[in-house]
Amino acid sequence: MLLAALREEVLHANQEIARLGLAPHTFGNASGIDRSGGEPLVVIKPSGVDYDRLTPADMVVTDLNGKIVDGALRPSSDLDTHTLLYREFPQIGGIVHTHSEFATAWAQACRPIPCLGTTHADYFHGPVPVTESLTADEVRDGYVRNTGAVIVRRFRQDGLDPLAVPGVLVAGHAPFAWGRNSAEAVEHADLLEFIARLAFRSVLLEASESGLPAHVLEHHYRRKHGPEATYGQR
Amino acid sequence: MLLAALREEVLHANQEIARLGLAPHTFGNASGIDRSGGEPLVVIKPSGVDYDRLTPADMVVTDLNGKIVDGALRPSSDLDTHTLLYREFPQIGGIVHTHSEFATAWAQACRPIPCLGTTHADYFHGPVPVTESLTADEVRDGYVRNTGAVIVRRFRQDGLDPLAVPGVLVAGHAPFAWGRNSAEAVEHADLLEFIARLAFRSVLLEASESGLPAHVLEHHYRRKHGPEATYGQR
Amino acid sequence: MLLAALREEVLHANQEIARLGLAPHTFGNASGIDRSGGEPLVVIKPSGVDYDRLTPADMVVTDLNGKIVDGALRPSSDLDTHTLLYREFPQIGGIVHTHSEFATAWAQACRPIPCLGTTHADYFHGPVPVTESLTADEVRDGYVRNTGAVIVRRFRQDGLDPLAVPGVLVAGHAPFAWGRNSAEAVEHADLLEFIARLAFRSVLLEASESGLPAHVLEHHYRRKHGPEATYGQR
Amino acid sequence: MLLAALREEVLHANQEIARLGLAPHTFGNASGIDRSGGEPLVVIKPSGVDYDRLTPADMVVTDLNGKIVDGALRPSSDLDTHTLLYREFPQIGGIVHTHSEFATAWAQACRPIPCLGTTHADYFHGPVPVTESLTADEVRDGYVRNTGAVIVRRFRQDGLDPLAVPGVLVAGHAPFAWGRNSAEAVEHADLLEFIARLAFRSVLLEASESGLPAHVLEHHYRRKHGPEATYGQR
Numbered sequence: 060m061l062l063a064a065l066r067e068e069v070l071h072a073n074q075e076i077a078r079l080g081l082a083p084h085t086f087g088n089a090s091g092i093d094r095s096g097g098e099p100l101v102v103i104k105p106s107g108v109d110y111d112r113l114t115p116a117d118m119v120v121t122d123l124n125g126k127i128v129d130g131a132l133r134p135s136s137d138l139d140t141h142t143l144l145y146r147e148f149p150q151i152g153g154i155v156h157t158h159s160e161f162a163t164a165w166a167q168a169c170r171p172i173p174c175l176g177t178t179h180a181d182y183f184h185g186p187v188p189v190t191e192s193l194t195a196d197e198v199r200d201g202y203v204r205n206t207g208a209v210i211v212r213r214f215r216q217d218g219l220d221p222l223a224v225p226g227v228l229v230a231g232h233a234p235f236a237w238g239r240n241s242a243e244a245v246e247h248a249d250l251l252e253f254i255a256r257l258a259f260r261s262v263l264l265e266a267s268e269s270g271l272p273a274h275v276l277e278h279h280y281r282r283k284h285g286p287e288a289t290y291g292q293r
Numbered sequence: 294m295l296l297a298a299l300r301e302e303v304l305h306a307n308q309e310i311a312r313l314g315l316a317p318h319t320f321g322n323a324s325g326i327d328r329s330g331g332e333p334l335v336v337i338k339p340s341g342v343d344y345d346r347l348t349p350a351d352m353v354v355t356d357l358n359g360k361i362v363d364g365a366l367r368p369s370s371d372l373d374t375h376t377l378l379y380r381e382f383p384q385i386g387g388i389v390h391t392h393s394e395f396a397t398a399w400a401q402a403c404r405p406i407p408c409l410g411t412t413h414a415d416y417f418h419g420p421v422p423v424t425e426s427l428t429a430d431e432v433r434d435g436y437v438r439n440t441g442a443v444i445v446r447r448f449r450q451d452g453l454d455p456l457a458v459p460g461v462l463v464a465g466h467a468p469f470a471w472g473r474n475s476a477e478a479v480e481h482a483d484l485l486e487f488i489a490r491l492a493f494r495s496v497l498l499e500a501s502e503s504g505l506p507a508h509v510l511e512h513h514y515r516r517k518h519g520p521e522a523t524y525g526q527r
Numbered sequence: 528m529l530l531a532a533l534r535e536e537v538l539h540a541n542q543e544i545a546r547l548g549l550a551p552h553t554f555g556n557a558s559g560i561d562r563s564g565g566e567p568l569v570v571i572k573p574s575g576v577d578y579d580r581l582t583p584a585d586m587v588v589t590d591l592n593g594k595i596v597d598g599a600l601r602p603s604s605d606l607d608t609h610t611l612l613y614r615e616f617p618q619i620g621g622i623v624h625t626h627s628e629f630a631t632a633w634a635q636a637c638r639p640i641p642c643l644g645t646t647h648a649d650y651f652h653g654p655v656p657v658t659e660s661l662t663a664d665e666v667r668d669g670y671v672r673n674t675g676a677v678i679v680r681r682f683r684q685d686g687l688d689p690l691a692v693p694g695v696l697v698a699g700h701a702p703f704a705w706g707r708n709s710a711e712a713v714e715h716a717d718l719l720e721f722i723a724r725l726a727f728r729s730v731l732l733e734a735s736e737s738g739l740p741a742h743v744l745e746h747h748y749r750r751k752h753g754p755e756a757t758y759g760q761r
Numbered sequence: 762m763l764l765a766a767l768r769e770e771v772l773h774a775n776q777e778i779a780r781l782g783l784a785p786h787t788f789g790n791a792s793g794i795d796r797s798g799g800e801p802l803v804v805i806k807p808s809g810v811d812y813d814r815l816t817p818a819d820m821v822v823t824d825l826n827g828k829i830v831d832g833a834l835r836p837s838s839d840l841d842t843h844t845l846l847y848r849e850f851p852q853i854g855g856i857v858h859t860h861s862e863f864a865t866a867w868a869q870a871c872r873p874i875p876c877l878g879t880t881h882a883d884y885f886h887g888p889v890p891v892t893e894s895l896t897a898d899e900v901r902d903g904y905v906r907n908t909g910a911v912i913v914r915r916f917r918q919d920g921l922d923p924l925a926v927p928g929v930l931v932a933g934h935a936p937f938a939w940g941r942n943s944a945e946a947v948e949h950a951d952l953l954e955f956i957a958r959l960a961f962r963s964v965l966l967e968a969s970e971s972g973l974p975a976h977v978l979e980h981h982y983r984r985k986h987g988p989e990a991t992y993g994q995r
Contacts, residue, residue, distance in 0.1 A: 083955060086880060136984075158880060164962035167877040169969070175401040177466045178320060178392060195976040202980050231973045232879045253317060260398030260493060263965060267403070271465045274429040278436050282370075409635040411700045412554060412626060487551060494632035494727060501637070505699045508663040512670050516604075643869040645934045646788060646860060721785060728866035731965060735871070739933045742897040746904050750838075 062100060065093050066115040069102045069153075072241035076157055077110040079249050085110060086158035086233070088135040091241040092145050094152070099123050101142055105132035136203065143207030144237065148214075148221040153241030155248040158233045161255035165189070166228035172258050173270040179254040180271060180279035184223035187251065188213050192230045210235065223284070226251045296334060299327050300349040303336045303387075306475035310391055311344040313483050319344060320392035320467070322369040325475040326379050328386070333357050335376060339366035370437065377441030378471065382448075382455040387475030389482040392467045395489035399423070400462035406488060407504040409495050413488040414505060414513035418457035421485065422447050426464045444469065457518070460485045530568060533561050534583040537570045537621075540709035544625055545578040547717050553578060554626035554701070556603040559709040560613050562620070567591050569610055573600035604671065611675030612705065616682075616689040621709030623716040626701045629723035633657070634696035640726050641738040647722040648739060648747035652691035655719065656681050660698045678703065691752070694719045764802060767795050768817040771804045771855075774943035778859055779812040781951050787812060788860035788935070790837040793943040794847050796854070801825050803844055807834035838905065845909030846939065850916075850923040855943030857950040860935045863957035867891070868930035874960050875972040881956040882973060882981035886925035889953065890915050894932045912937065925986070928953045 072089035076082045090103035101121045104113060119130035125142045127134065135141075141154050165172050165187075172187040174180055190209040197205035210227050213219070225247040226236035234255075236248035258266075270276075281287050306323035310316045324337035335355045338347060353364035359376045361368065369375075375388050399406050399421075406421040408414055424443040431439040444461050447453070459481040460470035468489075470482035492500075504510075515521050540557035544550045558571035569589045572581060587598035593610045595602065603609075609622050625631075633640050633655075640655040642648055658677040665673040678695050681687070693715040694704035702723075704716035726734075738744075749755050774791035778784045792805035803823045806815065821832035827844045829836065837843075843856050867874050867889075874889040876882055892911040899907035912929050915921070927949040928938035936957075938950035960968075972978075983989050 084952065160959060161962065163878065163880070164959050164966060167959060167963035167968055168966035170966055175465065176397065178397070192974050193977060195974075198976045198980045231877065231977060250318065257394060257398050257401060259962060259966065260395065261401035263497060264398060264402035264404055264493065266401055272426050272429075274432045275427060275465060278432045409699065410631065412631070484552065491628060491632050491635060494629065495635035497731060498632060498636035498638055498727065500635055506660050506663075508666045509661060509699060512666045643933065644865065646865070718786065725862060725866050725869060728863065728961060729869035732866060732870035732872055732961065734869055740894050740897075742900045743895060743933060746900045 062093060062102070062120065063115070065091050065100075065102045066118045066120075069104065069118055069241050070113055070115050072153065072155060072245050073104045073113060074110055075245045076155055076248060079245070081155075081157040081159040081248055081252060082110070083158060083160065087156055088137055088141075089153065089155045089241050089244065090135075090138075090141045091153045092151075094149075099145070100128060101125075101138075101145060103134050103138055103141060105130070106135050108132065137206075139201065139203040140207040140210075140235070143204050144210065144235070147207070147211045148237070150222050150239075151237040151244075152239045153244035154235060154237045155241065155244040156233065156235050157248050157252070159248065159252035159255070161259050162187075162228065162234040162252050163232075164259065165255050166233050167231060169230045171228070172255055173262075173266075173268050174276055175258050175261050175266050175270050176254070177271070177275065177279045178250075178257065180276040181283050182247065182250045183225065183254070184220070184280045184284075185276070186270070187226055187228060187234075187254070188217060188219065188224065189228040190230050206232070223280075296327060296336070296354065297349070299325050299334075299336045300352045300354075303338065303352055303475050304347055304349050306387065306389060306479050307338045307347060308344055309479045310389055310482060313479070315389075315391040315393040315482055315486060316344075317392060317394065321390055322371055322375075323387070323389045323475050323478065324369075324375045325387045326385075328383075333379070334362060335359075335372075335379060337368050337372055337375060339364070340369050342366065371440075373435065373437040374441040374444075374469070377438050378444065378469070381441070381445045382471070384456050384473075385459075385471040385478075386473045387478035388469060388471045389475065389478040390467065390469050391482050391486070393482065393486035393489070395493050396462065396468040396486050397466075398493065399489050400467050401465060403464045405462070406492050407496075407500075407502050408510055409492050409500050409504050410488070411505070411509065411513045412484075412491065414510040415517050416481065416484045417460065417488070418454070418514045418518075419510070420504070421460055421462060421468075421488070422451060422453065422458065423462040424464050440466070457514075530561060530570070530588065531583070533559050533568075533570045534586045534588075537572065537586055537709050538581055538583050540621065540623065540713050541572045541581060542578055543713045544623055544716060547713070549623075549625040549627040549716055549720060550578070551626060551628065555624055556605055556609075557621070557623045557709050557712065558603075558606075558609045559621045562617075567613070568596060569593075569606075569613060571603050571606055571609060573598070574603050576600065605674075607669065607671040608675040608678075608703070611672050612678065612703070615675070615679045616705070618690050618707075619693075619705045619712075620707045621712035622703060622705045623709065623712040624701065624703050625716050625720070627716065627720035627723070629727050630655075630696065630702040630720050631700075632727065633723050634701050635699060637698045639696070640723055641730075641734075641736050642744055643726050643729050643734050643738050644722070645739070645743065645747045646718075646725065648744040649751050650715065650718045651693065651722070652688070652748045652752075653744070654738070655694055655696060655702075655722070656685060656687065656692065657696040658698050674700070691748075764795060764804070764822065765817070767793050767802075767804045768820045768822075771806065771820055771943050772815055772817050774855065774857060774947050775806045775815060776812055777947045778857055778950060781947070783857075783859040783861040783950055783954060784812075785860060785862065789858055790839055790843075791855070791857045791943050791946065792837075792840075792843045793855045794853075796851075801847070802830060803827075803840075803847060805837050805840055805843060807832070808837050810834065839908075841903065841905040842909040842912075842937070845906050846912065846937070849909070849913045850939070852924050852941075853939040853946075854941045855946035856937060856939045857943065857946040858935065858937050859950050859954070861950065861954035861957070863961050864889075864930065864936040864954050865934075866961065867957050868935050869933060871932045873930070874957055875964075875968075875970050876978055877960050877963050877968050877972050878956070879973070879977065879981045880952075880959065882978040883985050884949065884952045885927070885956070886922070886982045886986075887978070888972070889928055889930060889936075889956070890919060890921065890926065891930040892932050908934070925982075
């Protein structure tokens with residue numbers, strides 16, 4: 060992929076999370092990665108600049124360790140979370156961090172979002188997991204990088220596939236979502252908010268936490284993913 | 294009814310559920326049936342096409358068993374639910390499937406919506422029922438058709454008249470609504486969301502599940518339905 | 528007051544409750560009364576006509592017993608509630624019936640809205656009362672008129688002044704609000720919805736039902752009502 | 762600061778709280794103070810005038826005791842709260858009083874907003890405190906001034922720094938927020954509503970009241986405040 064195209068795509072992803080209401084008060088950021096050449100290149104928005112004034116040239120380009128390769132502005136303060144996730148989850152190509160309201164409410168409650176319905180199952184293969192809180196040491200030794208580390212730990216401990224569960228809640232913070240590229244990451248962040256809102260209301264109506272029967276969950280997930288997918292005009 | 298008119302009506306119904314916010318993320322579909330000729334003909338939207346790009350010619354026409362009679366696109370993936378309902382409920386002429394947010398929250402909680410108020414009673418003659426979950430066998434043997442089957446089973450078991458209770462919650466999924474034609478189905482889907490939202494809040498305020506006294510429910514329902522209806526400029 | 532002016536005022540009140548979102552699905556109506564001449568004349572909207580097509584000439588004029596004096600259309604189906612309230616509460620000059628969502632949720636829960644804050648106290652001198660349910664006899668003998676009767680009974684039993692408590696929740700139904708004229712009735716209906724929404728959330732946060740201390744309630748109510756009012760540019 | 766500039770700034774702050782939806786029904790007011798000259802001068806909006814008709818010349822100028830220095834209109838009825846806060850909190854330069862809906866719901870529940878997430882910690886160094894109710898004597902002896910007094914008492918008792926905790930909930934009433942100038946006060950009032958909304962939902966999801974671990978709270982607060990702040994393009 061040409062870097063110029065990736066800059067455009069990442070700019071668009073940042074504008075989309077604002078337009079969709081997922082980044083209230085501009086709390087959010089999106090990135091993408093080009094793994095097609097030799098050294099992978101990460102493109103991310105700059106820190107603290109209004110979404111509507113951003114141009115492709117404002118995007119910051121770094122290597123996989125966050126070293127700036129191109130860009131005059133400081134990168135998003137969450138850069139180290141993004142680069143750690145790109146290093147540990149080689150199958151993903153775009154990451155979106157939002158503070159969408161209902162997903163953030165679940166994150167603040169430190170509760171995973173149970174899979175209560177077929178819309179959830181269409182996009183997430185099981186509950187949306189929640190990380191542990193960072194320890195005092197983790198905060199001190201690299202708060203942003205360790206935000207990525209607690210995400211990865213949750214996925215390793217629970218044996219989760221990042222493409223089957225394309226998002227997470229960071230305890231006491233907010234959600235991250237990802238996908239094969241930044242456009243898909245935006246779509247997953249948007250759906251995550253939708254299912255967080257539905258589940259919030261269902262849980263207040265005393266929905267069983269055991270959630271959707273496993274055979275329904277599997278059916279819906281397979282309907283849109285993998286070789287037997289049947290949805291849409293294909 | 295001319296098929297051309299039915300195509301227009303069904304297209305309009307699909308556009309309406311989008312415009313009314315009942316089909317977030319385009320999760321929804323509407324159909325209609327022409328029972329005036331010999332073989333009944335079902336008209337339904339195609340699968341996975343944006344609502345705002347649809348034209349009457351995109352609508353898919355099938356027989357009562359879902360065999361395509363006319364149309365170049367694949368029909369909605371929920372077609373088999375629609376056709377089963379048309380076969381089993383001969384009094385209905387239009388069906389709408391939405392993921393409207395509050396009705397879906399009730400469906401995910403697997404709870405019927407109690408009749409707590411006169412607005413509910415004006416449109417639904419008693420609680421909005423919720424189906425059982427599909428069994429593993431039902432999922433495997435025809436998930437979409439059996440979604441219709443669990444709806445019909447609930448109506449048979451509870452002795453419900455589909456025109457007096459013009460909608461249902463599919464457990465762990467979302468609502469279906471219907472009517473004498475697709476326009477009325479849209480109206481019922483819209484009202485179902487309204488009463489789902491009111492009842493959600495009333496239940497959080499600890500409304501009695503016993504709901505509206507039976508004599509008030511009857512009065513309101515009869516005010517708008519049947520030979521003694523008094524509402525409006527008639 | 529000239530009847531032509533009252534027609535305009537009542538039309539405007541009906542349009543306002545629609546514009547303010549208090550009459551979703553056009554569930555609502557507003558009326559006014561002219562008590563300046565000999566026989567009081569009630570002006571009310573016709574039944575089942577879209578708000579945006581109404582003209583002053585469409586308004587229906589009746590006497591205090593609901594007998595039509597002028598108007599080609601059928602009056603609102605709630606006319607008998609309005610006329611009973613005008614007969615029993617001679618100090619009021621306008622009535623608004625809405626199905627505003629949070630006030631209706633309280634009505635469906637059959638709970639009075641406790642006075643939890645100063646905004647409530649600025650407009651309602653104590654809790655917003657809720658009626659009893661109509662008995663089967665009351666439904667049969669004149670449902671609409673008896674909806675007014677249960678309102679009046681609540682005010683008599685609790686010794687409430689309709690101008691100090693300018694609204695009520697009809698159990699299992701929805702709110703009515705009133706004022707010295709229909710414009711003030713609209714204002715009270717709008718504020719009632721606002722305080723219903725605030726109180727809903729406060730109660731979920733486990734607000735004490737005992738509510739605002741009496742000395743604060745009195746202070747706020749007197750700040751805007753009566754001889755010692757101090758609010759605004761007067 | 763030139764008084765003309767302060768008039769403009771305070772007018773803008775009042776318009777902003779309306780535009781941001783923080784002052785429903787025009788329940789709100791903003792003020793600023795010029796401490797650069799000899800006698801500090803307070804600029805505040807007039808009482809009961811629609812936001813959209815206000816001009817800089819309508820702003821009322823008073824001294825620190827609320828004595829009018831310039832202005833033809835009556836000042837906001839909450840003036841005495843503002844002047845008391847300016848006297849007792851010399852580090853603040855702007856105050857905003859709103860009735861934003863979720864913050865008001867917490868105030869009506871007489872509950873402090875626990876610090877459940879990093880967004881909260883970015884702006885408020887700990888829970889958003891709630892005052893005690895005013896006593897009957899305090900209401901009688903100067904309700905508005907004593908509203909300021911119970912705020913100050915809460916900050917003194919809890920040893921809070923008004924710049925580190927730039928807002929408060931007045932029990933049974935609504936929030937006040939402040940900052941180094943009226944623009945910052947608006948920003949804090951807006952964020953206060955955002956965190957009140959998030960915390961409302963998190964608490965309904967049974968978030969632990971103990972909230973965010975102290976080391977995370979400290980990290981986030983220091984990220985945006987004080988000598989080690991790292992956020993944005995600085």
